[in-house]
Amino acid sequence: MTAKIMDGNALAAQLRADVARRSAQLSARGTPPGLAVVLVGEDPASQVYVGKKVQACQDAGLYSVLERYGADLSEEALLERVAALNADPRIHGILVQLPLPKHIDAQKVIAAIAPEKDVDGFHVASAGALLTGTPGFWSCTPYGCMKLLESTGIDLRGKHAVVIGRSNNVGKPMALMLLQKNATVTICHSATADLKAHTLQADVIVAAVGRRNTVTADMVKPGAVVIDIGMNRNEAGKLCGDVDFATVKEVAGWITPVPGGVGPMTVTMLLVNTVEAAERAAA
Numbered sequence: 263m264t265a266k267i268m269d270g271n272a273l274a275a276q277l278r279a280d281v282a283r284r285s286a287q288l289s290a291r292g293t294p295p296g297l298a299v300v301l302v303g304e305d306p307a308s309q310v311y312v313g314k315k316v317q318a319c320q321d322a323g324l325y326s327v328l329e330r331y332g333a334d335l336s337e338e339a340l341l342e343r344v345a346a347l348n349a350d351p352r353i354h355g356i357l358v359q360l361p362l363p364k365h366i367d368a369q370k371v372i373a374a375i376a377p378e379k380d381v382d383g384f385h386v387a388s389a390g391a392l393l394t395g396t397p398g399f400w401s402c403t404p405y406g407c408m409k410l411l412e413s414t415g416i417d418l419r420g421k422h423a424v425v426i427g428r429s430n431n432v433g434k435p436m437a438l439m440l441l442q443k444n445a446t447v448t449i450c451h452s453a454t455a456d457l458k459a460h461t462l463q464a465d466v467i468v469a470a471v472g473r474r475n476t477v478t479a480d481m482v483k484p485g486a487v488v489i490d491i492g493m494n495r496n497e498a499g500k501l502c503g504d505v506d507f508a509t510v511k512e513v514a515g516w517i518t519p520v521p522g523g524v525g526p527m528t529v530t531m532l533l534v535n536t537v538e539a540a541e542r543a544a545a
């Protein structure tokens with residue numbers, strides 16, 4: 263079997279076209295959706311990520327501001343900026359790029375963002391909304407994975423989904439989203455005794471570990487859907503995921519490539535959440 267590819271670039275383009283359409287409607291009413299991205303420090307990866315997010319906003323017709331601060335910005339000053347953005351009617355979404363310098367408590371900063379502007383979905387109120395199935399913003403990466411799953415047309419009801427990884431922003435919300443779609447969900451992590459025994463039972467595998475070759479072909483049930491969130495580098499410095507793509511694609515029914523799978527969906531869902539926030543504010 264050769265798996266069908268879940269093409270994140272193609273799906274992202276479709277969703278971004280819809281974001282651009284909704285953004286144009288809001289702009290025509292005098293309330294363009296606005297995203298504020300706050301970057302503290304000089305972390306090279308973070309600089310690339312925020313650049314992509316701001317560019318994506320511009321491409322889709324959203325208003326965006328990038329606030330850059332030196333690594334010596336105090337926690338108090340950052341909290342003041344977040345408060346100002348909370349009060350700014352042009353801004354519907356606030357994203358504070360992580361990681362923050364060590365002297366700043368990231369949880370405190372995220373908690374200071376108004377939940378209705380928490381388009382990253384990291385606030386405890388957003389996590390609580392997901393847990394209880396009430397309206398709120400979903401964390402962008404797992405939300406993007408749900409869109410990829412939806413694009414296959416497969417009904418998740420009664421399917422067994424195995425999520426590998428239990429981080430607050432990726433693994434746990436992923437598991438809750440799958441649960442909300444009536445999948446039976448198993449969460450695996452570094453203390454899981456026999457990972458393969460679990461993955462072999464799975465109709466859907468989502469790998470969110472950050473370690474190459476965590477999922478190999480012998481761990482996958484024929485026809486399973488395999489989503490690879492991991493972002494790693496191989497010996498040649500090439501971007502790769504947690505799944506051994508070359509061999510797993512011969513067993514799986516559907517698979518996401520890295521790059522070109524989950525990655526483009528993460529920024530896209532940020533745009534979707536921002537437009538949604540602006541529509542809610544304008545309603």
Ligand code: NAP
Pocket residue numbers: 403426427428429430431432433450451452453454457470471472473491492493494524525528
């Ligand atoms: P994280 O906070 O480091 O969490 C990794 C998880 O993997 C932890 O729950 C850990 O278990 C688990 N784990 C580690 N070794 C394991 C093993 N041998 N077997 C089973 N589980 C194991 O990372 P994260 O933020 O969730 O991100 C995960 C990966 O996704 C990273 O590669 C990251 O770069 C990538 N990512 C990609 C995107 C994207 O847009 N494509 C977005 C976000 C993240 P414990 O909890 O027991 O330690």
